Amino acid sequence: MTKLKIKRRRESSAPGETELIIEAGRTEKNYWQDIWRYRELFYFLAWRDILVRYKQTAIGVAWALIRPFLTMVVFTVVFGRLANLPSDGVPYPILVFSAMLPWQLFSTALSECSNSLIANANLLSKVYFPRLVVPTSAVVVSFVDFAISGIILVALMVWFAFVPSWRIITLPLFTLIALAASMGVGLWMASLNVQYRDFRYIVPFLVQFGLYISPVGFSSSIVPAQWRLLYSLNPMVGVIDGFRWSILGNEASIYWPGFALSTSLVVLLLVSGIWYFRKMERTFADVI
Amino acid sequence: MSDTVIRVENLGKKYIIGHQQQERYTALRDVLANKAKGITQLFNPKPSKRPNPSLEEFWALKDVSFEVERGDRIGIIGRNGAGKSTLLKILSRITEPTNGRISIKGRVASLLEVGTGFHPELTGRENLFLNGAILGMDRTEIRRKFDEIVAFAEVERFLDTPVKRYSSGMYIRLAFAVAAHLDPEILIVDEVLAVGDAQFQKKCLGKMEQVGQQGRTVLFVSHNMAAMRSLCSRAILLNQGHLTEDSNVENIVAKYLAEEDISEAVVKWDSQTAPQSSEIRFIRAYILDNQGDYASLLDCRKRFQIAVEYEILKPLRDLRIGFFMQNLEGVAICGSNDPMAWTEPAREPGRYVSQCDFPGYVLNAGRYSVYFGADIPPYTKLLVSTPYCLSFTVEDVEGHGLLNEKLPGVVRPNLNWKVNYLVHT
Numbered sequence: 146m147t148k149l150k151i152k153r154r155r156e157s158s159a160p161g162e163t164e165l166i167i168e169a170g171r172t173e174k175n176y177w178q179d180i181w182r183y184r185e186l187f188y189f190l191a192w193r194d195i196l197v198r199y200k201q202t203a204i205g206v207a208w209a210l211i212r213p214f215l216t217m218v219v220f221t222v223v224f225g226r227l228a229n230l231p232s233d234g235v236p237y238p239i240l241v242f243s244a245m246l247p248w249q250l251f252s253t254a255l256s257e258c259s260n261s262l263i264a265n266a267n268l269l270s271k272v273y274f275p276r277l278v279v280p281t282s283a284v285v286v287s288f289v290d291f292a293i294s295g296i297i298l299v300a301l302m303v304w305f306a307f308v309p310s311w312r313i314i315t316l317p318l319f320t321l322i323a324l325a326a327s328m329g330v331g332l333w334m335a336s337l338n339v340q341y342r343d344f345r346y347i348v349p350f351l352v353q354f355g356l357y358i359s360p361v362g363f364s365s366s367i368v369p370a371q372w373r374l375l376y377s378l379n380p381m382v383g384v385i386d387g388f389r390w391s392i393l394g395n396e397a398s399i400y401w402p403g404f405a406l407s408t409s410l411v412v413l414l415l416v417s418g419i420w421y422f423r424k425m426e427r428t429f430a431d432v433i
Numbered sequence: 434m435s436d437t438v439i440r441v442e443n444l445g446k447k448y449i450i451g452h453q454q455q456e457r458y459t460a461l462r463d464v465l466a467n468k469a470k471g472i473t474q475l476f477n478p479k480p481s482k483r484p485n486p487s488l489e490e491f492w493a494l495k496d497v498s499f500e501v502e503r504g505d506r507i508g509i510i511g512r513n514g515a516g517k518s519t520l521l522k523i524l525s526r527i528t529e530p531t532n533g534r535i536s537i538k539g540r541v542a543s544l545l546e547v548g549t550g551f552h553p554e555l556t557g558r559e560n561l562f563l564n565g566a567i568l569g570m571d572r573t574e575i576r577r578k579f580d581e582i583v584a585f586a587e588v589e590r591f592l593d594t595p596v597k598r599y600s601s602g603m604y605i606r607l608a609f610a611v612a613a614h615l616d617p618e619i620l621i622v623d624e625v626l627a628v629g630d631a632q633f634q635k636k637c638l639g640k641m642e643q644v645g646q647q648g649r650t651v652l653f654v655s656h657n658m659a660a661m662r663s664l665c666s667r668a669i670l671l672n673q674g675h676l677t678e679d680s681n682v683e684n685i686v687a688k689y690l691a692e693e694d695i696s697e698a699v700v701k702w703d704s705q706t707a708p709q710s711s712e713i714r715f716i717r718a719y720i721l722d723n724q725g726d727y728a729s730l731l732d733c734r735k736r737f738q739i740a741v742e743y744e745i746l747k748p749l750r751d752l753r754i755g756f757f758m759q760n761l762e763g764v765a766i767c768g769s770n771d772p773m774a775w776t777e778p779a780r781e782p783g784r785y786v787s788q789c790d791f792p793g794y795v796l797n798a799g800r801y802s803v804y805f806g807a808d809i810p811p812y813t814k815l816l817v818s819t820p821y822c823l824s825f826t827v828e829d830v831e832g833h834g835l836l837n838e839k840l841p842g843v844v845r846p847n848l849n850w851k852v853n854y855l856v857h858t
Contacts, residue, residue, distance in 0.1 A: 164536050164537070164538050165526075165536065165537040165538070165541075166534065166535070166536050166537075167523065167524075167526060167529070167530065167534070167535040167536075167537070168530070168533075168534045168535070169529055169530050169531055169532050169533070170529075185566050185571045185572065186566045186567060188566075189562065189563050189566035189567070190563075190566075192563075193552055193555065193559075193563050196554075196555060196559065197552055197554045197555065200554045200555075200595075201554065265550075267546075267549060267550065268549060268550050268567065269527075270522075270527065271527065271545045271546045271549045272525075272527065272543070272545075272549055272550070272567055272568070273525050273526035273527050273543070274567075341464070427528075427529045428528075428529075430522065430527045430528040431448065431528050
């Protein structure tokens with residue numbers, strides 16, 4: 146902290162240190178600067194959640210592989226074999242898994258994020274820090290699972306001798322959009338959850354429901370063209386299409402107007418989520 | 434040079450308390466239901482806006498103003514619900530004030546709870562880092578102090594054991610050790626010293642004194658008056674959200690002991706509800722301090738009196754009125770009765786009072802409760818008895834040893850010691 150302290154001293158105009166003002170309704174000027182100062186805490190909270198995630202489990206991190214893998218198998222059998230849906234010319238398991246990855250990222254990040262404040266209620270009511278640290282670090286934890294289950298995708302590609310095109314390098318961009326989507330929805334849910342515990346039940350339902358209305362088990366190309374823009378109102382449609390475009394290199398798998406709509410919705414969700422969170426966070430300690 | 438580090442001006446904090454809701458959080462259903470009610474009222478404007486009867490404003494703090502100079506060690510004293518914790522929470526930015534303004538210069542660390550954020554699944558080492566980060570230390574700082582913290586907590590052997598396997602003592606020691614090694618410019622501490630065994634408490638108090646002597650600014654909340662007197666130079670007294678006094682610690686401690694809530698020190702029964710039989714009816718019971726005032730907070734050095742008033746309804750021979758006292762842990766402390774005090778064998782109908790004087794230096798610090806009873810020969814069964822109706826707290830304001838710990842046991846005699854020289858070896 147010494148380095149930081151020196152810096153803060155230099156910044157202040159008055160002799161001595163910076164002066165902190167606490168007042169009703171005062172949105173702190175240096176909120177974002179504070180978030181940077183509390184990056185250590187952010188790091189430690191994420192580290193704690195990762196450490197704890199698979200403690201006292203027999204197979205540990207393998208869970209991060211098994212769950213998406215089994216879901217992929219079921220989806221391949223149900224949608225690919227039984228329903229015989231088109232696979233746009235790629236092996237069905239890869240089609241499913243390229244959507245499974247962002248969906249898992251979104252759904253775990255969303256659930257973790259919306260429960261994060263409640264789960265850390267003791268911290269919120271006993272220690273000060275910018276509250277945004279908590280949901281953000283929760284999202285990071287699900288990113289670790291995402292990275293691990295990425296191994297399955299690589300394995301599938303090797304198995305089916307599938308070579309991705311140059312577009313694979315755009316994958317981080319789509320990953321960011323997926324994270325932004327889960328953050329956006331998650332922040333809304335987290336702040337609402339503090340006040341209304343109803344959202345504890347809404348979120349799992351939302352996640353379960355979303356799995357079927359998002360193009361995870363099938364390609365969104367089966368959606369009739371005139372409905373695709375409407376379908377893209379689901380922000381995950383843009384993300385999943387983007388993932389498929391990037392991984393499978395299939396031009397047909399993305400519908401750009403729809404992608405633009407989905408992405409702007411994600412941005413809107415994220416911005417409004419942060420706005421609502423900031424608005425509510427002052428009262429978190431009192432109502433949690 | 435006046436060097437104010439904390440300036441609090443007209444601070445207020447309002448809570449809305451619900452009377453019917455059980456949960457602390459609102460359920461969406463209630464909000465929707467209330468909104469719906471609002472809409473129906475919109476169409477039916479007859480009943481004008483009236484405050485929701487189930488909600489009530491409650492000012493946990495009101496118009497609190499004070500200043501803290503650099504290096505001050507300030508005690509915040511008050512009863513439960515006086516607003517001490519709310520004040521600390523606002524100062525540590527956990528919750529926002531409703532009105533007023535605070536300006537703080539310098540890095541603040543607050544310690545409102547020991548072991549905040551400890552995770553049972555993580556090992557001692559991991560928790561140490563986590564807790565350090567939560568309290569505002571960074572990794573290099575924690576690494577630098579790591580050995581010192583571990584040595585203070587005396588948990589070297591269990592560093593790599595999950596804390597869920599720790600005994601509660603070890604857990605608390607580790608938690609406090611992290612907190613004790615913070616070095617902020619301003620330290621805010623809430624009642625955290627009341628943890629651990631006596632020996633560890635001593636160590637913690639020592640550490641706190643050390644922090645104070647390094648010229649740091651400390652704000653300290655405790656119900657332990659002896660600790661307060663040894664740690665703080667100045668104190669503020671809060672009463673139901675108002676700052677009633679700001680002065681040196683001795684004055685405030687005396688004030689605090691004097692202004693206590695006397696509702697537990699007096700009990701009065703009306704003729705219907707009073708404990709009674711066909712022979713006798715209890716009227717009133719109370720505790721008086723050495724000044725003759727009702728008191729439920731007593732100084733262990735001073736004498737006090739327990740008294741009960743009753744009405745005898747028919748002539749009784751050899752009546753005995755007595756009391757029984759136990760402490761908070763349910764340990765029987767003593768019992769006594771008054772037969773020797775009334776010299777004639779019979780008592781005529783009428784009102785009486787039986788008073789029992791306790792000398793100073795009898796009861797040790799602690800909390801006690803008392804009930805009364807009456808019996809007549811052959812003294813095998815009580816005629817009537819009251820429930821536990823009086824409670825009082827004895828405070829030991831003297832403090833013992835360097836660190837003002839509580840003396841062991843339930844009695845607190847003032848004993849004389851002598852040391853004689855026997856043989857030179």
